[in-house]
Amino acid sequence: MDWSAALHPYAATGFLTSLITLAVGCFVFVQNRKSSIHLSFLIFSIAIAEWSFFTALQALPRNPAWSFLAAKICQIGAMLIPVFFHYFTLKIIGRDQKPILRLGFLLASINIFAIFFSPLFSAGTRSIGGINFYYKAGPLYILCVIFFVSYVLFAIYQLWDEIHSSQGARKKHLEYLFFASLAGYGIGVVNFFPVYGIIVPPFPFSPICGAIYSCVIAYAILKHQLFDIEVILKKTVIFAVLFIAIYSAVSAAVYFATAFFASKNVPLLSGISIALAMLLYEPLKKTLTAVTNRALFQKKIPYSVLVQNLTDRLAKIHEAGALAHEIVDFLTQQMGLDWAGLYLKTADGLHFRLASSELKALVTEFGMESPVVRAAAEGAKPLILSPFDTEADQALEKESLRKLKVEALVPVLVEGKLDGILLLGKKLSDDVFTAEDAALLETLMEELGMFFLSARLLKEATRTHLELGQRQKMAAVSKLARGVHHEVRNPLHTINLFALATLHNLEIGRWHPASREEFSQDIVYRSRTMLEEIERIKNSLSRFAQFARPQQELDCSPIRIKEASERFLALMREAHKMDGIQVRLKIPETLSLLAHEGVLQEIFFNLFTNAYEAMQGKGEIIVEALETSDACEIVFSDSGPGIPREILSRIFEPYFTTKTRSEAAGIGLSVVRHYMEILNGDIQAEACGPLGGASFRLRFQKASQVAGKKAA
Structure with missing residues (x-):
């Protein structure tokens, strides 16, 4: 064994390639032993390592027999590399071609057998490029070369075909893998030329291509999004x-x-x-x-800044639909996405319906058994679809997401339960979703859950407040009913007397001798009196019904403020709430605002009740109305103790109260604010008004403004 030959570039690069490739393959496999992609890469790496090790070993012996044996063993790896490369490629693209794989292993086995035992494939050794005993090909060895090239090209074609059916980051990654494989095997194939006595650069350094290619693909797999192209470039x-x-x-x-x-x-x-x-x-x-x-490259905004910006915008929104629209709009713009869509669970809990989207063609609804919903329900964190993620784990769900061209899925969890699903499309730049993006989406998942929980709680609280406000109002209805009973009974008594008297006079013939003119005057007088009494009954019942019924949909119309105020005060008098209260109205006769009569009465009722309780049933109230350039204002002031300045900012909060006993304590003013928001108005409180007590300034839309808009 000539160990000095180990310094020859061919031997040195061969040993280095073998060591690096085997180490990289083992390292990748250890990262995820359950992954078939990682396993297929390990097998592929072993084949490259075996080929490169014995390629280097054939350059060391002084004995041609040992070199020839090492060269034959080297050919085992050479024949298995294309088959394992095809196997690895199939795992990457998620296809199953077992018959073709079996055929590949069969042909590789036949070639290996022929190389070991047939001189038509292995003709001996030759001296070339400073190597004393290099493998010499027989006349039929060309079949091995054809097999190698054909199988590699077929695997590369599979990649190319998958590229055309992919989009976004997956397409970009497959393209990189395609060109990396094309370059790697393009350089590696020059190792076949010396067996025919031909030297083609970069021989004798060509074995190193295996190590370089192996490292590139390993990095791609470990990144799970095939490397950050931007960083490499x-x-x-x-x-x-x-x-x-x-x-x-x-x-x-x-x-x-x-x-x-x-x-x-x-x-x-x-x-x-x-x-x-x-x-x-x-x-x-x-x-x-x-x-x-x-x-x-564009400058990227740190994800912590993005989260803060989104949080600042969402903090001002308290309605689920508006939240969904803001989230989708923000992420689409800031992350540079092709599209995004947010689905929220329906009230019946049977579907997830599209609440907001930047893509019109998006599916509008998913059932609870949908693979998309299952994928969201099974994940405790965002799911980013890796270009190489073709494992059996959630395979059906991931395939469904890919058909929808989804790149990432973010479950929105509210109190630990799935309440929404955020789907993200590819980036416009075709860049991958990086580890930083994953951290951003995970943080967003937590933030979105809190915002939607806040919106739900606020909705429930508002509904509860309105129900409590209605209950409080109905408590007053029982008192009003007594006044209405009195208001209705008296007119009915008058009508009854007039009707009985008329019938009696007709029966006894009282008007018989009278002139026709006298008879007509008497009948007209009685009829008009009865009609007036009937009108009194209608007005009383109308006021009572309008005040008592809960509001559903609002149909706003111009309302004269003074007339509405007087109608409300009439009700309060019937309920004997005005006995110790003096009310002064400073309202122009013709001043009108845009509102709903019933809602306006409820606003008056809550403000009056607040003042009545503050003044303990005795005091003075001033209701003043005025017109500004853009609104109608009503100022409601009382002579109570006023509002302490330290709590002024909290008086509209639900359940906040300074009272010690009240059935619906702390909801009256919050209901008023809610109704003012519905009417597109505003309410502000002053600690000390003109009478020394609390003062509330309500801003309504002007009836003239709305009329002008309609006319326009």
Whole structure:
């Protein structure tokens, strides 16, 4: 054994390739032993390692017999490499072609047998390129070459075919794998030429291509999104230009220095060259990095900043539909997505319905048994579809997502239960979803759950507040009913008396001798009186019904403020709430606002009740209305104790109250604010008004403004 031959480039690169490839294959497999992709890569790496090890070994022996044996063993790996490459490719693209794989193993086995036992395949050894005993091909060895090339090309074609049916990051990654394989095998195939006595560069360094190719693919698998192309390209550009620039500068300096000094002081020239290279390196690197970033890559916003920006925007929204629209719009723009869609669980809990989307053709609804819903329900974190993720785990779900062209899925969990599904399409740049993107989506998943929980709680609280407000109002209805009973009973009594008297007079013939004119006047008087009493009954019942019924859909119309205020005060008088209260109205006769009569009455009721309880049933209230350039304002002031300034900012919060006893304590003013928002208005409180007590300023839409818009 000639160990000095180990220094030959062919032997050295062969051993290095074997060591690196085997180490990389084992490392990848250890990262995920359950993955068939990782396992197939390990087997593929072993085949490359076996070929490269015995390729190097055949250059060492002094005995041609041992070299010939090592060369034959080397051919085992050479015949298995294309088959295992095809197997690895099938795992990458997620296809099953067992018959073709079996045929490949059969043909490889036949070739190996022929290489070992037939001189038509193995003709002996020859001296070439500094190697004493290199494998010499027989006349039929060309069949092995054809098998190798054909099988590799078939696997590469499979990649090419999959590229055409893919999109986004997966397509980009498969393209990279395709071109990497094309380049790797394009260089590796030159190892077949020396067996025919032909040397083609980069021989004798060609075995190293196996190690380089293996490392590239390993990095792709471990990244699970086949490498960050941007990082690789950026570093390649920077350091390639950096090397060329420094090499050129130093070479030029040495050339001119040599021309002048005639190589008389070589150590000095070497020192100057090293110093020049050191001085140029850092400034050039910074300049090239800046230029490359500016010319080739967009500056990315840190994901922590994105989360903060989104949180700031969502904090102002309290309705689920509006939240969904804002989330989709924000992510589509900030992450540069082709599309995004957010699905929310329906009220019956049977479907997830599209709440907002940047793609019109998106599926509008998923049933609970949908693979998409199952994928979201089974995941405790965002699911990013790796280009190489073809494992059996959630295979059906992932295939369904790929058909929808989904690149990432984010489950929205509210109190630990799936409440929404966020689907993200590919990036417009075709870049991959990186580890940083995954961290962003995981943080978003937690944030979105909290925001949707907040929206749900607020909706439930608002409904509860309105129900409590209605209950509080109905408590007053029982009191109002007594007043209404009195208001209705008196007119009915009058009508009854007039009707009975008319019938009695007709029966006894009282009007018989009377003139026709006297009879007509009497009947007209009685009829008008009865109609007036009937109108009194209708008005009383209308006010009562309008106040008592809960509001559903609002149909706003112009309302005269003074008339509405007087109708409300009439109800309060019937309920004997005005006995100790003096109310002054400072309202123009014709001033109108846009509202719903029932809602306006409820706003008045809650403000009146708040003032009544604050003044303990005795005091003064001023209701003043005025018109501004863009609104109608009503100022409701009382003579109560006022509002402490330290709690002024909290009085509209649900359940906040300074009262000690109240059936619906703390909901009156929150209901008023809710109704004002429904009416597109606003309410503000002042701690001390004109009467020394609380004062509330309500801003309504002007009826004239709405009329103007309709006319326009």
